[in-house]
Amino acid sequence: QVQLVESGGGLVQAGGSLRLSCAASGRTFSSYAMGWFRQAPGKEREFVATISWSGGRTTYADSVKARFTISRDNAKNTVYLQMNSLKPEDTAVYYCAATTSYPNFIPDDMRYWGKGTLVTVSS
DSSP states (O other): OOOEEEEOOEEEETTOOEEEEEEEOSSOGGGSEEEEEEEOTTSOOEEEEEEOSSSOOEEEOTTTTTTEEEEEETTTTEEEEEEOSOOGGGOEEEEEEEESSSSOOOGGGOSEEOOOEEEEEEO
């Protein structure tokens, strides 16, 4: 069992930056590839970024490529999402998730989910 807790969300102006963190419980964190997803009001949950078990490989959605960076620290059981050049359309609840396969962009394939953190980008 893995429990995930996101933090770092908030209100930011367009063009600003935020760093999200996702802390995982348990000793098996490094056994999971990790992903970030987001869900805007009235929309389906969508893939944002994913990182492999060791952190050596990353994959991004086209909408965030070159603006967002996913990373992980297995010693701290934490995965991060650095978000730069934020746009109003990035407004959403951001979720981290754990999965056993990489790369994996499908929400239904995630094994564990956090409860999410809200990011609001004002214009």
